[in-house]
Amino acid sequence: MTQTTVADATPGLGPRKGLRGHPWLTLITVAIGVMMVALDGTIVAIANPAIQKDLGASLADVQWITNAYLLALAVALITAGKLGDRFGHRLIFLIGTTGFALSSGLIALSGSVSTVVGFRVLQGLCGALLMPAALGLLRATFPAHKLNMAIGLWGMVIGASTAGGPIVGGLLVEHVNWQSVFFINVPVGAAALALGMVILKDHRTPSAPKSFDVAGILLLSTAMFCLIWALINATDWQWGSARTLLFLAASLLCFVLFAVWQVKAREPLLPLSLFRSLPLSAGTVLMVLMAFAFIGGLFFVTFYLQNVHGMTPVDSGLHLLPLTAMMIVASPAAGALISRIGPRIPLIVGMLCAAVGCFGLSSLEPGTGTALLSVWFALLGLGFAPVMVGATEVIVGNAPLEHAGVAGGLQQAAMQVGGSLGTAVLGAVVASRVDHLLPREWAAAGLPPVTPDQAAQGADAVQVGVAPVAPNTPPEIAGKITTVAHDTFVSAINTGFTVAGCVALVAALVAVFTKRGRNAGAGAGAAHI
Numbered sequence: 001m002t003q004t005t006v007a008d009a010t011p012g013l014g015p016r017k018g019l020r021g022h023p024w025l026t027l028i029t030v031a032i033g034v035m036m037v038a039l040d041g042t043i044v045a046i047a048n049p050a051i052q053k054d055l056g057a058s059l060a061d062v063q064w065i066t067n068a069y070l071l072a073l074a075v076a077l078i079t080a081g082k083l084g085d086r087f088g089h090r091l092i093f094l095i096g097t098t099g100f101a102l103s104s105g106l107i108a109l110s111g112s113v114s115t116v117v118g119f120r121v122l123q124g125l126c127g128a129l130l131m132p133a134a135l136g137l138l139r140a141t142f143p144a145h146k147l148n149m150a151i152g153l154w155g156m157v158i159g160a161s162t163a164g165g166p167i168v169g170g171l172l173v174e175h176v177n178w179q180s181v182f183f184i185n186v187p188v189g190a191a192a193l194a195l196g197m198v199i200l201k202d203h204r205t206p207s208a209p210k211s212f213d214v215a216g217i218l219l220l221s222t223a224m225f226c227l228i229w230a231l232i233n234a235t236d237w238q239w240g241s242a243r244t245l246l247f248l249a250a251s252l253l254c255f256v257l258f259a260v261w262q263v264k265a266r267e268p269l270l271p272l273s274l275f276r277s278l279p280l281s282a283g284t285v286l287m288v289l290m291a292f293a294f295i296g297g298l299f300f301v302t303f304y305l306q307n308v309h310g311m312t313p314v315d316s317g318l319h320l321l322p323l324t325a326m327m328i329v330a331s332p333a334a335g336a337l338i339s340r341i342g343p344r345i346p347l348i349v350g351m352l353c354a355a356v357g358c359f360g361l362s363s364l365e366p367g368t369g370t371a372l373l374s375v376w377f378a379l380l381g382l383g384f385a386p387v388m389v390g391a392t393e394v395i396v397g398n399a400p401l402e403h404a405g406v407a408g409g410l411q412q413a414a415m416q417v418g419g420s421l422g423t424a425v426l427g428a429v430v431a432s433r434v435d436h437l438l439p440r441e442w443a444a445a446g447l448p449p450v451t452p453d454q455a456a457q458g459a460d461a462v463q464v465g466v467a468p469v470a471p472n473t474p475p476e477i478a479g480k481i482t483t484v485a486h487d488t489f490v491s492a493i494n495t496g497f498t499v500a501g502c503v504a505l506v507a508a509l510v511a512v513f514t515k516r517g518r519n520a521g522a523g524a525g526a527a528h529i
Helices: 023-055 059-087 089-108 113-141 144-175 179-183 185-199 214-237 242-264 272-276 278-308 313-319 321-341 344-361 370-397 401-444 452-462 475-513
Strands: none
Touching: 023 059, 023 089, 023 113, 023 144, 023 179, 023 185, 059 089, 059 113, 059 214, 059 401, 089 113, 089 179, 089 185, 113 144, 113 370, 113 401, 144 179, 144 313, 144 321, 144 370, 179 185, 214 242, 214 401, 242 272, 272 278, 272 401, 278 313, 278 344, 278 370, 278 401, 278 475, 313 321, 313 370, 321 344, 321 370, 344 370, 344 475, 370 401, 370 475, 401 452, 401 475, 452 475
């Protein structure tokens, strides 16, 4: 494996010769690998109903197809970044890419839900290896004045893949089968592996870690597991339940013990000295808040489009094209702008645009038209794109090169925690609002009284925009139930989007404390592109 160190790199040798280590080819290679992981975050949701029907799974089983992947991904990200710092980001990227593609193929060949869930855990772990390694390679390959543009294009790929998942998944499930949603990763992974073997170059600094903080890995993994587990199950368990509080308390305790241990460890997993950088700390908080508003808000948009407007998954994906297109256009543009004027102003303006989009969505009605929806979706894309790029550059760029992998893992972990927190908190807000409004709206519509069990089942359905119409219900009554259900759900998500908008405003304040990364040693061997 080819290895260079920053100390060995000598800028000023003239144009680069050969493919190995070429910055833009490196970007293309890692983008192909990252595309698999980002696409998988949303494409599988479209396949879940077909998987449930084909394998005879329960609702809880189907939920675990998603949760197992997210849990493994979130828990392993920072540790995976450390592996890249220790053994080289090239090797870890190639292992992650290979494992992700193989586990995807094994999922497609699975004949039971338990097997699917097991391989989804493996897929999540491999995704965790891949993502920080990709950022570490970009940080080490690109010089400071080109890094923002590279991260902008990287963010464009993530945004387009994430938002395009429902469209691609809908087409594959509708015209092929659910297995094709996973099989598609095999040729993509093979392409990334082949390119990586030829193009990627391993950059390591002389101060790269030589040992592992095993105790730190165990403490941080346990803390992340307990936190994400509590967030995933909070809606079912209730936020004030003993189980939820127990896991949150265990997570807090492990985080405290982890912080204490990191001060004492000879080579800590996550050096706390990183957080002495106010911009890096602000960038991490900003990433959490951005993901809270973005992922948490989009979670309810799909229910609104499909269950209130009656759209197919493909149609709902097409209606999100303004968001996707804006992220594709705005991400590289934001990278170029941040390179010129620094990240602070683009981040502040971006979160303000996102806040306006969220507050716009808080005024939704059951019959809101496509044109107005497109305006709010476009504002979200315009707002979140510079934050995805800028916050990533602030975190990775303000970390020393020898900790680039850990910084990449921190960035991704912050996004996963923020997304899980946003989905859980906004889900609780919507559920509480439905529980409050539904009995009143039901009675006001003159609908017949229901038993407590029927009321609870009806509320569960309305929380995702489904009208709880029983079979053989007279059309007039069914129409009233549908109207009440949709009005209640839309009112509830309006409250949720208001909360998301407020979080976006707080994120805009946090963005004031960001600044351009030092990029110490970044891409020393790539000064001529």
